[in-house]
Amino acid sequence: MQSTRPVGLSLCTSTSGPPCVVALSGTLDAHSQVEAERFFQSLVATGATRVVLDCSQLDFISSAGIRAFILLIKLVRPIGGAVSICAAKPHVRQMLEFTGLQTLLALSDSVEQGCAALAQERSPN
Amino acid sequence: MSTTEAVALFLVGLVFFFLGLDGVKASLRGLASRSMRRRAQAAVASPLRAAILGITFGALSQSATAVAFLLSSLVSARLLPLSRALVVVSWANPGTAILAFLAAINLNLATLWIIGLTGLSLRHRKLKPIHTLLGALLGIGFLLFGLTQLKRAATPIQEAEWFATVSIALNASLILGFIAGALLRVVIQSSSAIVVILIALCGKGLLGVEQAMMVIHGTGVGIGLSVILLGQGLRGEALRISYWQAILNACSACVLAVWLLFAATDMMPSLPKLLSIASVSVETNLAIGFTLQMLLCPLFGRMMQSRTDAILTKLAPEAAEDELARPRFLDEGAQSESEIAIDLVLREQARVVGALPTLLDRARLDTAGRGTLAATDVKVALESLNNEIAGFLADLTAQEVDHAGGVQVAATIARQQALIELVEAVDGIATTVARLPDESTARMIGGGLVEATDVLLGTLQEWLERRDPADQEFLAAMTADRGAQMESVRRGSATLDYGSASDQANLLYATSLFERTVYLARRVSDVPATTESSLA
Numbered sequence: 229m230q231s232t233r234p235v236g237l238s239l240c241t242s243t244s245g246p247p248c249v250v251a252l253s254g255t256l257d258a259h260s261q262v263e264a265e266r267f268f269q270s271l272v273a274t275g276a277t278r279v280v281l282d283c284s285q286l287d288f289i290s291s292a293g294i295r296a297f298i299l300l301i302k303l304v305r306p307i308g309g310a311v312s313i314c315a316a317k318p319h320v321r322q323m324l325e326f327t328g329l330q331t332l333l334a335l336s337d338s339v340e341q342g343c344a345a346l347a348q349e350r351s352p353n
Numbered sequence: 354m355s356t357t358e359a360v361a362l363f364l365v366g367l368v369f370f371f372l373g374l375d376g377v378k379a380s381l382r383g384l385a386s387r388s389m390r391r392r393a394q395a396a397v398a399s400p401l402r403a404a405i406l407g408i409t410f411g412a413l414s415q416s417a418t419a420v421a422f423l424l425s426s427l428v429s430a431r432l433l434p435l436s437r438a439l440v441v442v443s444w445a446n447p448g449t450a451i452l453a454f455l456a457a458i459n460l461n462l463a464t465l466w467i468i469g470l471t472g473l474s475l476r477h478r479k480l481k482p483i484h485t486l487l488g489a490l491l492g493i494g495f496l497l498f499g500l501t502q503l504k505r506a507a508t509p510i511q512e513a514e515w516f517a518t519v520s521i522a523l524n525a526s527l528i529l530g531f532i533a534g535a536l537l538r539v540v541i542q543s544s545s546a547i548v549v550i551l552i553a554l555c556g557k558g559l560l561g562v563e564q565a566m567m568v569i570h571g572t573g574v575g576i577g578l579s580v581i582l583l584g585q586g587l588r589g590e591a592l593r594i595s596y597w598q599a600i601l602n603a604c605s606a607c608v609l610a611v612w613l614l615f616a617a618t619d620m621m622p623s624l625p626k627l628l629s630i631a632s633v634s635v636e637t638n639l640a641i642g643f644t645l646q647m648l649l650c651p652l653f654g655r656m657m658q659s660r661t662d663a664i665l666t667k668l669a670p671e672a673a674e675d676e677l678a679r680p681r682f683l684d685e686g687a688q689s690e691s692e693i694a695i696d697l698v699l700r701e702q703a704r705v706v707g708a709l710p711t712l713l714d715r716a717r718l719d720t721a722g723r724g725t726l727a728a729t730d731v732k733v734a735l736e737s738l739n740n741e742i743a744g745f746l747a748d749l750t751a752q753e754v755d756h757a758g759g760v761q762v763a764a765t766i767a768r769q770q771a772l773i774e775l776v777e778a779v780d781g782i783a784t785t786v787a788r789l790p791d792e793s794t795a796r797m798i799g800g801g802l803v804e805a806t807d808v809l810l811g812t813l814q815e816w817l818e819r820r821d822p823a824d825q826e827f828l829a830a831m832t833a834d835r836g837a838q839m840e841s842v843r844r845g846s847a848t849l850d851y852g853s854a855s856d857q858a859n860l861l862y863a864t865s866l867f868e869r870t871v872y873l874a875r876r877v878s879d880v881p882a883t884t885e886s887s888l889a
Contacts, residue, residue, distance in 0.1 A: 258721035290719030291710075291807035298812070302823050319797060325838070326805035328831040328871070 253285030256293030277309030370499030376492025411448020534571020573606020589672030605649030
């Protein structure tokens with residue numbers, strides 16, 4: 229099953245925001261978890277508080293990847309921020325739903341919906 | 354007995370030996386309560402007691418190999434501390450020698466009685482409370498029966514003509530005799546039986562007393578080889594006992610062999626020569642040589658005492674599952690303050706939760722997330738650790754505490770019960786999902802449940818360790834009731850192409866186990882869950 233998945237993760241900030249839109253593509257697993265976490269940490273360090281994760285090109289996510297998302301939420305929530313996960317492929321979305329974190333991860337069908345959802349959130353302090 | 358029969362008997366012996374070993378291990382784990390440990394540790398409280406126990410074990414089992422493996426099981430079940438077990442092992446060696454010459458018990462008959470009586474007793478419902486003990490005894494019976502069959506399988510060797518020819522050839526070289534002794538001990542599995550054969554060969558004039566003595570010394574190395582060969586599946590502390598037995602026997606054998614070699618150059622008198630001055634018979638001569646060799650084992654044990662730990666840790670590093678099975682925070686003094694005791698239990702419970710993701714490894718979609726430990730070893734270690742925690746809490750309830758303390762203890766016991774069930778549920782998910790064929794839709798969904806379980810367990814561990822409010826919020830969402838969500842998966846699996854009926858059944862079962870895991874995680878966390886409707 230692993231062999232059919234593309235190896236590696238690519239992260240890029242397509243819109244600096246707010247909200248900041250980050251496009252993820254490839255595989256977010258135990259191999260790429262650290263890379264993703266570092267990226268999110270540096271993103272928050274540069275001032276991003278509302279983050280939209282565009283997962284339309286994300287082919288696979290494992291528990292390690294979900295932990296990276298949880299870290300991002302833990303980083304932005306204390307500073308009044310929020311995270312929205314958008315356009316996830318059905319199997320990625322199902323995996324996220326299995327965790328029971330759909331409310332905290334704010335799942336949206338498209339990047340536009342995700343941005344709109346975050347716009348409704350109150351401004352950071 | 355034909356060669357084919359002997360080989361078959363040898364294999365049967367090996368099978369019974371390993372069956373017995375597994376049976377003893379499993380039963381001792383069931384017996385490993387804190388009170389049982391206190392009793393076992395009292396039996397070896399001083400080096401003298403440990404020595405007496407060792408001699409008794411050796412005398413009764415008549416096998417240094419059997420004693421080494423029995424003690425490995427006791428140490429694995431944490432009934433005996435390794436340091437004391439090593440003393441018992443070293444003294445078991447002279448124990449085997451004493452009985453071989455003074456009062457030969459019919460071990461075969463005793464073994465048959467043990468197997469017969471314990472086997473039949475196990476079928477008796479009224480004896481259910483002592484089934485674990487009976488299981489341990491049956492395991493010992495199988496282990497000894499296996500060793501007896503291994504010895505019996507070697508009988509044709511003694512009767513073969515070539516054996517007499519080889520024996521005569523041994524007269525040409527003491528070194529050859531030493532090697533032959535080592536090999537014979539591996540095959541025959543009884544040093545005392547070898548001594549009896551040697552006495553017969555000396556009596557027929559086929560072998561000189563000094564050559565026979567060298568063969569006896571060779572058996573010391575053979576004991577070590579046997580223990581290491583039969584202990585291939587052992588790890589950590591259990592393996593250290595095998596190595597210890599091997600080292601002690603090899604040291605004592607080599608020292609006596611070197612003495613005999615020096616004596617051959619007329620630099621000093623040999624032991625047989627010294628004994629012959631006292632006009633002892635060949636039988637007694639060899640018996641004394643063997644007993645001396647066995648007595649040197651505890652002596653070497655004593656001499657190496659200060660370096661034992663360093664040597665054995667290098668040879669057999671602590672297995673990760675041993676480290677996991679050993680409580681890190683619970684000790685006898687920890688129960689004095691109930692509040693502190695509860696906090697320590699919580700830390701220990703967090704360790705159990707922290708190790709649970711390893712059980713999921715075999716069913717993960719993310720192969721990169723797999724650890725190196727075997728799930729079966731981790732499960733056994735977690736069962737052992739859970740027993741320790743439950744025993745600690747049982748002792749805590751016996752203490753007088755105020756009402757608030759009592760409520761806290763009761764809540765912790767309830768959490769512990771949920772934790773024990775959580776181990777089973779998580780193991781069940783992994784086992785069930787791992788049965789699904791790779792690349793199938795069912796496997797992908799099952800794998801999703803496994804990955805989600807991993808996230809849940811990771812968050813639960815962090816919550817138990819740090820009590821961070823952020824984790825509480827995540828945990829509340831994660832442990833919300835999943836009845837409707839899983840029902841939706843089950844409905845989907847019945848309508849789409851989810852593989853064979855067996856695959857569908859496995860996926861259905863996995864969803865039920867997942868629901869249970871979520872529920873148990875909530876009970877372990879004590880976090881009030883958000884309602885499922887709020888997640889929709």
